[in-house]
Amino acid sequence: MSRKVILDVDTGTDDAVAIMFAALHSELDLVGVTTVTGNVPLENTTDNTLRVLDWIGRSDIPVFAGLARPIARIGFPSAKHFERDSGDDPHGSSLPIPEPRSVRQDTGAVEFLVETLRSATEQITLVPVGPLSNIATALAIDPALTDAVDEVVIMGGGHAVTNVTASAEFNIWADPEAANMVLSAGFSRLTLVPLDATYQALITRDTCARLAKSGTPAGIAASRFISRRIDAYDGTVTVSDAAPVHDVVCTAYLVQPEIITTRSLHVTVDTTSSLTIGRTVMDTRLNSTQEPNANVAFSAAPQLLTDLLLDVFTSQAK
Ligand code: BDR
Ligand code: CA
Numbered sequence: 131m132s133r134k135v136i137l138d139v140d141t142g143t144d145d146a147v148a149i150m151f152a153a154l155h156s157e158l159d160l161v162g163v164t165t166v167t168g169n170v171p172l173e174n175t176t177d178n179t180l181r182v183l184d185w186i187g188r189s190d191i192p193v194f195a196g197l198a199r200p201i202a203r204i205g206f207p208s209a210k211h212f213e214r215d216s217g218d219d220p221h222g223s224s225l226p227i228p229e230p231r232s233v234r235q236d237t238g239a240v241e242f243l244v245e246t247l248r249s250a251t252e253q254i255t256l257v258p259v260g261p262l263s264n265i266a267t268a269l270a271i272d273p274a275l276t277d278a279v280d281e282v283v284i285m286g287g288g289h290a291v292t293n294v295t296a297s298a299e300f301n302i303w304a305d306p307e308a309a310n311m312v313l314s315a316g317f318s319r320l321t322l323v324p325l326d327a328t329y330q331a332l333i334t335r336d337t338c339a340r341l342a343k344s345g346t347p348a349g350i351a352a353s354r355f356i357s358r359r360i361d362a363y364d365g366t367v368t369v370s371d372a373a374p375v376h377d378v379v380c381t382a383y384l385v386q387p388e389i390i391t392t393r394s395l396h397v398t399v400d401t402t403s404s405l406t407i408g409r410t411v412m413d414t415r416l417n418s419t420q421e422p423n424a425n426v427a428f429s430a431a432p433q434l435l436t437d438l439l440l441d442v443f444t445s446q447a448k
Contacts, residue, residue: 132159133255133384136246138196138239139377140168140260140301141178142221143355147439148259148285148377149179150348153188155442157385161254162246164194164239168260168304169221172198175260180230186347189232196239196264200305207303207407220362220373226354243268244275253280255384258312259377261301262286266308269315282317283380287324287397287410289428295408297400299325303408306401313397313423320424321383322397324410327390327427328379331435332372335360344444352443379430382438389434390427396420 135158139145152160163183165176176195183191199205235242243264247254256279258265265282268275286301286309294300302309313320333356342353359373367373382389396413400406413420 132157134159134161134252135255135257135384136162136164136243137381138164138166138256138258138260138264139175139179140166140170141175141182141225142169143225143359144375144377145169145259146178146182146225146355147352147375148257148381149182150186150352151378151381151439151442152257153183153186153191154348155381155385158381160191162192162194162242164196164242164264166196166239166260166264167198168301170223172196174223176234177230178225180232180234181225181227182351184230184232185227185351193234194237194239194242195234197267199263200261200308201263201266202307207306220359222358226358227351239264240267240271244271247275247278248272250278254278255280256282257380257384258282259285259301259380261304262308262312263305266305266311269311273315276315276317279317281319281321282312283321283323283383284312285323285328285377285380287322287412289324289326289410289412289414289426291325291329293325297406298408299410302399302410306399306408309399310401313399321392321427322410322424323380323383323390323427325376327430328374328376329367331374331379331389331430331432332367332369333375333432333436333439334369335371337436337440340440341443346444348443352439378439379435382435386434386438389431389438391429392425392427394422395424395426396422397424397426
């Protein structure tokens with residue numbers, strides 16, 4: 131029986147690859163996608179999400195728009211234009227595929243999360259790969275929602291690797307209060323996939339060529355999205371002609387757990403310092419007395435991820 135999944139996204143290029151993966155993999159049942167402001171404003175993340183699902187023929191999967199801004203701030207922690215992983219923007223406002231034909235649901239993302247988790251008759255896996263504003267708000271309405279979640283798999287954070295500042299990763303930094311609420315909510319199983327892991331699973335331009343050659347909608351789109359990322363990351367990663375596709379590591383992990391290796395640690399987020407706001411403080415001390423609240427990924431296997439993407443995206447009916 132396939133695993134029920136809700137993706138929470140700020141669709142940009144890597145979210146888009148994660149959405150296609152979850153929508154097309156036979157072992158996953160993507161019951162809904164919730165959108166949030168992050169890489170681009172909410173209107174764009176929602177439009178991009180609809181584009182992706184239409185493009186791969188999965189317009190049946192409902193899309194719900196969520197928060198347009200962080201839960202405890204007017205906007206991101208600093209007004210300055212934040213540096214991205216790379217010099218250029220790996221996303222752009224709109225994805226390079228046709229405009230959507232379908233429309234988002236009238237129900238909001240938070241209502242969808244609360245209603246769906248309250249009425250769930252089987253456990254649901256939550257996969258937030260953007261700022262955690264929607265998830266935190268749903269938990270503020272009903273902290274018991276965690277009971278319906280078998281695992282929450284979060285793309286976010288960084289220990290030795292950061293991007294938006296010298297201290298922080300974008301998803302966590304964009305709404306640090308929300309991140310702390312989710313980390314302390316008491317989920318029975320919380321897996322955190324930080325940049326330390328995602329930067330090890332680089333996807334190459336050669337793989338993009340193989341994806342495009344397949345001629346499938348998902349293969350063509352994945353090639354376009356990842357090629358845009360490779361162009362943006364040029365010169366900022368250890369392997370030339372390659373880029374991290376952060377968010378899809380989370381959905382790939384659902385069907386192939388060995389794609390990452392994790393350590394059980396206590397993780398909390400700095401919400402106060404102007405210098406290190408949004409930093410995931412991971413207690414790696416061997417004598418730590420802090421109760422672990424997350425399984426944190428510190429490595430990811432590039433070849434396993436590459437093979438999985440090629441398998442899922444090139445076999446789709448043309
Ligand atoms: C995260 O930020 C976004 O740019 C990506 O979509 C990913 O979720 C990486 O820091
Ligand atoms: Ca994202």
